Amino acid sequence: MQERGARRVAELLQAAEAVIAGAGYEAATMSAIAERAGAAIGSLYQFFPSKACITQALRTEYAKQFDAMYAPLAKMAGTLNREELVSHLIDLTVEFVETHPALPAMLDAPRSTRAPSAIRKVLQERFASILLAQSPRLAKPTALRMGTVTLHIVKALNQLYVELPRRERAQMVEEFKMVLLSYFKTRSAPRARKKVRP
Amino acid sequence: MQERGARRVAELLQAAEAVIAGAGYEAATMSAIAERAGAAIGSLYQFFPSKACITQALRTEYAKQFDAMYAPLAKMAGTLNREELVSHLIDLTVEFVETHPALPAMLDAPRSTRAPSAIRKVLQERFASILLAQSPRLAKPTALRMGTVTLHIVKALNQLYVELPRRERAQMVEEFKMVLLSYFKTRSAPRARKKVRP
DNA sequence: ATGAAACATGAGGGTTTCCTCACATTCTTC
DNA sequence: GAAGAATGTGAGGAAACCCTCATGTTTCAT
Numbered sequence: 291m292q293e294r295g296a297r298r299v300a301e302l303l304q305a306a307e308a309v310i311a312g313a314g315y316e317a318a319t320m321s322a323i324a325e326r327a328g329a330a331i332g333s334l335y336q337f338f339p340s341k342a343c344i345t346q347a348l349r350t351e352y353a354k355q356f357d358a359m360y361a362p363l364a365k366m367a368g369t370l371n372r373e374e375l376v377s378h379l380i381d382l383t384v385e386f387v388e389t390h391p392a393l394p395a396m397l398d399a400p401r402s403t404r405a406p407s408a409i410r411k412v413l414q415e416r417f418a419s420i421l422l423a424q425s426p427r428l429a430k431p432t433a434l435r436m437g438t439v440t441l442h443i444v445k446a447l448n449q450l451y452v453e454l455p456r457r458e459r460a461q462m463v464e465e466f467k468m469v470l471l472s473y474f475k476t477r478s479a480p481r482a483r484k485k486v487r488p
Numbered sequence: 489m490q491e492r493g494a495r496r497v498a499e500l501l502q503a504a505e506a507v508i509a510g511a512g513y514e515a516a517t518m519s520a521i522a523e524r525a526g527a528a529i530g531s532l533y534q535f536f537p538s539k540a541c542i543t544q545a546l547r548t549e550y551a552k553q554f555d556a557m558y559a560p561l562a563k564m565a566g567t568l569n570r571e572e573l574v575s576h577l578i579d580l581t582v583e584f585v586e587t588h589p590a591l592p593a594m595l596d597a598p599r600s601t602r603a604p605s606a607i608r609k610v611l612q613e614r615f616a617s618i619l620l621a622q623s624p625r626l627a628k629p630t631a632l633r634m635g636t637v638t639l640h641i642v643k644a645l646n647q648l649y650v651e652l653p654r655r656e657r658a659q660m661v662e663e664f665k666m667v668l669l670s671y672f673k674t675r676s677a678p679r680a681r682k683k684v685r686p
Numbered sequence: 687a688t689g690a691a692a693c694a695t696g697a698g699g700g701t702t703t704c705c706t707c708a709c710a711t712t713c714t715t716c
Numbered sequence: 717g718a719a720g721a722a723t724g725t726g727a728g729g730a731a732a733c734c735c736t737c738a739t740g741t742t743t744c745a746t
Binding site for chain 1: 512514593597600634637640643644645648659663666667
């Protein structure tokens with residue numbers, strides 16, 4: 291691939307992001323994306339042979355950036371107390387939502403274009419490593435499960451955040467910090483395994 | 489409307505559920521729904537003038553059943569301790585997912601067909617009233633916010649649940665019980681309002 | 687029984703969408 | 717500078733989908 295091609299791909303992806311953000315996933319058509327990128331429809335199909343393909347590419351890109359955003363946190367985690375860690379973690383996701391306008395619309399793309407499990411695994415492990423850095427005594431499978439849970443709670447906040455009136459957002463963000471904080475506390479406290487009655 | 493019409497509506501809705509569950513939202517076509525219901529396409533359009541309309545109807549129906557499922561819990565909440573309450577709450581949602589096969593696919597219908605805010609408000613208030621029954625000392629706005637958070641955490645579990653291999657499900661359910669339990673505990677504990685540093 | 691209203695039918699119109707393909711242009715390599 | 721690869725173009729094919737409508741059947745009140 292030439293450099294010109296790489297640039298085109300970037301342009302097309304950016305156009306896809308803009309169109310999807312503006313029109314929603316279903317209404318985002320291939321020709322609209324091509325037009326927005328200032329390219330012919332044929333060029334679009336040269337690099338992305340189908341709509342599912344471009345969706346997946348955008349999703350993968352988002353996931354990469356999401357992961358990259360959290361990478362520094364894994365190194366800092368040891369020096370932060372739990373409150374600070376949770377606070378940073380949540381603040382970062384909020385920042386991510388606000389800088390990635392297509393994200394809410396991407397959430398209703400069909401299942402077939404969802405990020406491959408490999409990517410989700412990366413994110414899950416990223417969160418797990420952050421948690422492990424904070425609480426080294428955690429068992430690794432536990433940390434992984436906690437990573438999954440954290441990921442999904444963060445996703446829930448994202449979804450809620452964008453559809454909330456602006457003035458209620460800050461409060462809801464605090465609320466979710468509380469959720470994660472209390473969860474992490476009970477999870478990493480050495481405790482008598484009191485089973486919940488079935 | 490005649491009784492025959494009411495029956496048809498029910499049949500059509502049931503067919504829509506089956507088709508959407510089987511093929512996903514995007515691939516669910518109006519003709520497929522009509523065929524599955526053993527009705528002509530014209531009959532479908534008699535009662536549901538558009539695809540968005542049938543989606544919304546199904547969504548509303550789901551929300552009603554969801555709410556109805558939790559109604560008893562609001563009355564029992566006073567007699568349950570927190571562990572039991574959370575356990576019931578989560579178990580109920582899992583049961584709901586398993587008995588409503590179209591639910592995961594409905595989650596990726598376009599925003600325009602999402603349940604009107606009136607319905608979401610009902611669900612939110614239902615959860616709030618359950619929480620209030622459990623912890624009467626809660627301020628009402630707080631309970632409402634907690635209701636919203638709970639609703640979205642439960643939704644996150646639903647989403648995760650269906651895409652998890654069967655043998656990991658039970659464990660994840662327990663994990664989410666822990667999340668809610670610890671959240672409710674810190675939220676209803678009278679506490680010194682220690683703000684998280686910004 | 688009869689008229690009206692509710693319900694049922696399915697062929698087809700109109701539109702849109704995804705995607706192909708034959709051909710033109712730019713870049714790279716030798 | 718020539719050959720070949722990469723990239724660019726846009727008219728149009730093929731298919732699918734949403735929805736209409738003219739017409740037929742059932743139900744019901746009077």
